[in-house]
Amino acid sequence: MKKSFYDRCYSSLKKVPKGHVTTYKALAESIHSKAVRAVGTAMKRNKNAPKVPCHRVVRSDGTIGEYAFGKLKKIALLKKEGIEIEGGKVKNLKKYLYKFKSR
């Protein structure tokens, strides 16, 4: 089965453990691509919605960004994961940021 661009995104994203987050940039880098926008497109299409923790993906600045179910929902989910949100932004992003392995 040939993996599409977004399949790779999901593959890496699924590796993110609970209580951790990642950025669109980091995700793009993990798949050897600079297309951070395309990654966002993949999430929006989110054909694997329940399989992929799209709510764990935030912006590089720590801002929440967008979400198919609404950013407020995303924030609520992240808080449930144990991530602190402040002013609509992730607090201590660096602390929660998940480091992708080689591939």
Next chain:
DNA sequence: CTGTTGACTCCGG
């Protein structure tokens, strides 16, 4: 096939 848009990021003013 071309052109626009987008769940982004970086740099300049």
Next chain:
DNA sequence: ACCGGAGCCAACA
């Protein structure tokens, strides 16, 4: 700190 523009790749009309 805030706003605008350019760059990046894939999906969609």
